[in-house]
Amino acid sequence: MTVTYVIEGSRVTGPESFWTVIGEAVNGPGGYFGRNLDAFADCLGGGMGTPDDDDYVIEWRDHALSARALGHEETARYLDRLAGRAHESNRGRLREESAQAALGLGPTLFDRLVEIIRERTGPDTLRLL
Structure with missing residues (x-):
């Protein structure tokens, strides 16, 4: 079933x-x-x-x-929060993904x-x- x-x-x-x-x-x-x-x-x-x-x-x-509700604007906020507590080796990538999301780009x-x-x-x- x-x-x-x-x-x-x-x-x-x-x-x-x-x-x-x-x-x-x-x-x-x-x-x-x-x-x-x-x-x-x-x-x-x-x-x-x-x-x-x-x-x-x-x-x-x-x-x-x-x-x-889970669109680009929220994605940018989510990635910003992640970047704030991520290992320094991941921060740059997360910030770049956040910047792209803020522009309405990316997943x-x-x-x-x-x-x-x-x-x-x-x-x-x-x-x-």
Whole structure:
């Protein structure tokens, strides 16, 4: 039986709310399913609430609202925060990515989340509605 996890895109107003929404979708109220891109990717790898047989679908409703909330402006802020606490060897790259995002260029947080889901679970797991 296929399990469906629903991301209510209208509840996603930034990265922090995304982590809350996906955590609750997979593991119930107060559930955890990553609090950054790397942890999210690790959670999709299994053992954090998704079925072991990989028989599940992630249905992202109102994804266009999430795409706007996790667009270039929010991506620039997110990357700035990361750069502030990153190892000095990564700061330059993060600041350059942030500058590009501030210009409306490059992948957004939404793009990165979609990419991570598709890479970790396969192309048919994510349904953008």
